[in-house]
Amino acid sequence: MTTVKICGLKDTETVRSVLHLPIDHIGFLFAKSKRQVTPAQAGEMVKVIHRSRERGNRVPLTVGVFVDPSEQQLAEVMREAPIDVIQLHGSEDAAFCKWVRDTYRVQVYRVCSVDNQSAQTIEEALAPYAGCIDGLLLDTAGGGTGRTFEWNRIPDYLAWTNRCGIPLLVAGGLHPDNVEELLEAYAPDGVDVSSGVETDGVKDISKITAFVERVKRHESHASA
Template sequence: MAIVKICGLLREDTISSIAHLPIDHIGFVFAKSRRQVTPGQAGTLIRKLGAERGGQSLPLFFGVFVNPGMDQLAETLREAPLDVIQLHGQEDAAFCREVKRRFGVQVYKVFSVREEDDTAALEQLAAFRGAIDGFLLDTAGGGTGKTFDWSRIPPFQLWAKEAGIPLLIAGGLDPDNVTDLITRYNPDGVDVSSGVETDGQKDTDKITAFVERVKACV
């Protein structure tokens, strides 16, 4: 059953409305974005979900960053108990290893699918073996709400399997297309943000439909 990651949460009422859903990962955006939160806001949302769950297991909490410094990460983690640092910038493998060592968190790296030969991308990815705990494939540019050519997924799946880490697919997913993706390519997980929004705000009905459709795929 595929992992479900909902990214870009901002509001306490959204947290309350989805607390009962089997969401595996929740992402908070600390990079510049209309979905950006402060460390304090993220900490409040994490505590809110803990209270709503009433002692039940919690999802893993991801922090989304672009080229952060160690000081920024330390400051964020003091207020927001994140489980995973998700890196979208030009961070290299050495930086990922240092984040893991210094903060004791998991690190996921995002790779963009561009209009080029995937051989170069896979060669770049090879340097991250042992430095990351998972990675995401996303449409070039990130946050575009557009899908990429899914036929390019399999070589990256093979690399992830050989490395023993999960691969999550992002980019333009929504309740209407996620079943097709999972049926055709069976990724380890899926990551959604704009695809479960209405007028720029998270939509509980869309989140519910997305989660239900992912979890119905076996």
């Protein structure tokens, strides 16, 4: 199954509007961004998701996106908005990832900005993270650019995540019109979208629905 992550949600109304869709992760940005939310804002959205879970509904995991967070920032967020996954998008080393996972008993996803590293360099860079993270997410260098990276780099990372038994998610410039192409060519374990399902900087429910439907359509064709 290909997982779907919708990132950068900012209000409870949007959260309620997407909970009926087969989305696996909902992401909240705590790093500096036009989509940044406060711990209190995220807490209100997390409450909406938890209430839906309590009613017996299938709900997505909540993901907090950070860039080189301090221990104080993490503590404040986890107090106000107890999330399921902490996604680290900065220069965090393997020891910090392990500390976060052990301290908060959450999953940790490490983001890797894709550049022109060789396969050997990729192996060397990722080796310390084996056993310290629960998922790897590839994004365009710089993050939040709305641009794709060179997808032919994906197999090198996918080989590593397969050996480690963790999922590989792909972000960076995805939208409803190119996600099936990515899935057909490279079959990552999950996809992550933010600006690609927005209109004028605001999450567009019709675009989110189209994105999810096209991921699921690819799944049904692949299994046929």
